[in-house]
Amino acid sequence: DTAVSQTPKYLVTQMGNDKSIKCEQNLGHDTMYWYKQDSKKFLKIMFSYNNKELIINETVPNRFSPKSPDKAHLNLHINSLELGDSAVYFCASSQRGGANYGYTFGSGTRLTVV
Amino acid sequence: GENVEQHPSTLSVQEGDSAVIKCTYSDSASNYFPWYKQELGKRPQLIIDIRSNVGEKKDQRIAVTLNKTAKHFSLHITETQPEDSAVYFCAAPVKGTALIFGKGTTLSVSS
Numbered sequence: 001d002t003a004v005s006q007t008p009k010y011l012v013t014q015m016g017n018d019k020s021i022k023c024e025q026n027l028g029h030d031t032m033y034w035y036k037q038d039s040k041k042f043l044k045i046m047f048s049y050n051n052k053e054l055i056i057n058e059t060v061p062n063r064f065s066p067k068s069p070d071k072a073h074l075n076l077h078i079n080s081l082e083l084g085d086s087a088v089y090f091c092a093s094s095q096r097g098g099a100n101y102g103y104t105f106g107s108g109t110r111l112t113v114v
Numbered sequence: 115g116e117n118v119e120q121h122p123s124t125l126s127v128q129e130g131d132s133a134v135i136k137c138t139y140s141d142s143a144s145n146y147f148p149w150y151k152q153e154l155g156k157r158p159q160l161i162i163d164i165r166s167n168v169g170e171k172k173d174q175r176i177a178v179t180l181n182k183t184a185k186h187f188s189l190h191i192t193e194t195q196p197e198d199s200a201v202y203f204c205a206a207p208v209k210g211t212a213l214i215f216g217k218g219t220t221l222s223v224s225s
Binding site for chain 2: 035040041042043044045048055079087090099100103104106107108113
C-alpha cells in the first residue's frame with residue numbers, strides 16, 4: 001500500500017489555466033506539507049498544515065492555495081498558471097503535528113506549463 | 115530568515131572511498147536533523163536522522179555527527195558503492211513548523 005500518494009504524476013498545461021494536485025496519506029499522520037522542487041533540485045517549503053493550523057511560506061504567490069477536506073488529504077490548487085510554476089511538487093506527511101519527525105514523501109507531480 | 119547551508123554541491127569519489135557532506139543551520143532551537151537521499155526521478159527518502167541529545171549515530175555504512183554548539187551536522191558514508199550515487203539533502207526544522215532543506219549534494223561514485 002502506498003503511504004503517501006499523489007495524483008497526477010505528470011501534468012502538462014497551458015499558461016493561464018487552473019489545475020489541482022491531490023495528495024492522500026494512509027499513515028495516520030497529523031501534518032502534511034507541500035514542497036516545490038525546481039530544476040536545480042532545491043526543495044522549497046510551500047505550506048505546512050495540520051488539523052489546527054495552516055502555515056504559509058510568505059514567498060508563495062497567492063495563486064497557490066492548499067485545501068484539506070480531512071486529515072488524510074491535502075490538495076494543492078493553482079490558479080492562472082505561469083511558466084515559472086513548472087517544477088516537481090512533492091507532498092509529504094509527518095506524525096505528531098510537527099517537523100521534528102521524519103517525513104514520508106509522495107512520488108511527486110511533474111508540472112509543465114507551456 | 116532561517117536557513118540550512120550544505121556543502122559541497124557536488125562530490126565525486128571512487129568506489130570504496132568515504133564521502134562526507136556538511137551542513138550548518140541557523141535556528142538554535144532546531145533539535146532534529148534528518149538526511150534524505152533522492153535518486154534520479156524518485157522521491158526523497160529518509161536515510162538517517164539524529165536528535166540533539168546525541169552527538170553521533172550510525173547505521174551500517176552511514177553515520178551522522180552533530181555539533182550543536184557550532185550548529186554543524188555531517189553525513190559520513192564509508193565504503194561507497196555505485197548505488198550510493200544520488201542527491202543527498204540535509205534538513206532542519208524551523209520554528210517547529212516544517213523542515214528547511216539544504217540545496218543538496220550530488221554524489222557520484224565511480225567504479
